[in-house]
Amino acid sequence: MSASSRPDARCTASPYLYGREAAAVAQVLESGQYGHSEVTEGFERRVADFLGVPDAVAVASGTAALHTALLAAGVGPGHEVVVPSITWCSTVQAILAVGASPRFADIDPGTLCVTDQLVMDAVGPDTAAVIPVLFGGRPVDLSRIRAELTERNIAVVEDAAHAFGSRNGRRRVGATGDLTCFSFGPVKNLTCGQGGMVIPGTPEEADAIRLIRMVGVVQSQAERANATSYRVDGFGLRYQMSSINAAIGLVQLDDFDTTEHTRRTLWRAYRRALAGLDGVRLVDVDPDQAVPHLCQVRVPNRDKVFADLRARGIGVGVHYPPNHLQPAFAQWRRPLPATEQVAEEILTLPFHQHLTEDDIDHVVTALGQALKTAGGAPCASS
Missing domain, CATH: 3.40.640.10 (Type I PLP-dependent aspartate aminotransferase-like (Major domain))
Incomplete structure (x- = not known):
């Protein structure tokens, strides 16, 4: 199925209202x-x-x-x-x-x-x-x-x-x-x-x-x-x-009970779908404790993968470029090795309550294709 027929996967995040x-x-x-x-x-x-x-x-x-x-x-x-x-x-x-x-x-x-x-x-x-x-x-x-x-x-x-x-x-x-x-x-x-x-x-x-x-x-x-x-x-x-x-x-x-259940269910669906994808590290969330707000992975050649997925109509994002590297905050810059490494790898996958598990499978399949196109070594284990 084409990305154009899956509008929910186009958005990194999307408001969800219950109708009242x-x-x-x-x-x-x-x-x-x-x-x-x-x-x-x-x-x-x-x-x-x-x-x-x-x-x-x-x-x-x-x-x-x-x-x-x-x-x-x-x-x-x-x-x-x-x-x-x-x-x-x-x-x-x-x-x-x-x-x-x-x-x-x-x-x-x-x-x-x-x-x-x-x-x-x-x-x-x-x-x-x-x-x-x-x-x-x-x-x-x-x-x-x-x-x-x-x-x-x-x-x-x-x-x-x-x-x-x-x-x-x-x-x-x-x-x-x-x-x-x-x-x-x-x-x-x-x-x-x-x-x-x-x-x-x-x-x-x-x-x-x-x-x-x-x-x-x-x-x-x-x-x-x-x-x-x-x-x-x-x-x-x-x-x-x-x-x-x-x-x-x-x-x-x-309706927050429904919100809580839905977001945890969708995050677990991502975890299952991503489990067999080489070179990808899922950023950890414990869905038994957290109500997930984002679903993020670390990938090699992130910028190439990002551009490829966007071209496929997948609404990926980056949350967030590090603040200590921003011009407005440059005077407080200090070395942050883990932050700077992760900042080159993090990718936010579409995650919101309009998604279905079919949408998630579609996103992960496209991610796998983008990784093959981009090439590169897997991300660091730490």
Whole structure:
């Protein structure tokens, strides 16, 4: 069957809606309460219940979540934040937004995530926070160095943009006690169209994040409507999540069991299909713990394979070019051998809930053909 007859394989990622989101948005529009309202607050409570945490604070995006979390953790000018280089550039931009500097850490090439040892290798005297990126939905366990980080007054701010619904042991990501940041962008495991969420570690952090996301204004919209003035208590930004976005998220949360099952089933189908393909290394995910967000492989001659598959109509991508090699972040560049090796090999295969197992077989068959055309030695084992 030709690639043109398989449109789902053309997309690296694609939003997935359950069909009731439009009605939920229409109800908000009919109410006239488009901005932050009780719908947003209801979404916060539902997410907190789902994760098993005391509180959740909705914001405008995943980037806003990281920015406000770093501010709530007291990170600012003169500080360094340890962060892996392979992540979407928003993670680094949030560090710069609070006036701090990134300290890039190397990664485990099998998972594309940091480890406790790699974090400690990067920690220095000015380190104020660590941002483990839960790449592809994988939980990152820093429990063995938690006491040392606490003793050094180093905050942990999880970038869990890819990991909504994933578990770290018996607990959902977000229930670890750290500041955790989610993204609800269009192609995330749970989408609000656009939006984010911060899971605070303490009530004080929750208060700080709510103040920041409301441009520093203490009173709620309802309280301001019945008063002649209001009070601004500190720095803030207009980072509220709208009720329109929250309404989409509420529908998505109702069906998250289906999302979780489907994404795990599709990832396992890829693992089976790729098992017999020589020269390919599947980037590890434990689908019993993670709700997979990406399916990635390491391949030789990646750029040739990428171009071949694109020509065949297969929507492959690269997640992500390393940030320490980007011009905007060049002053913080340092040698990261594993990152730089993996960056030449990683390839993201189409992965979204519109796919079928036939689509996956089609993608893997095309990958095998592209590898033969490209030639080259298999990727390194580490």
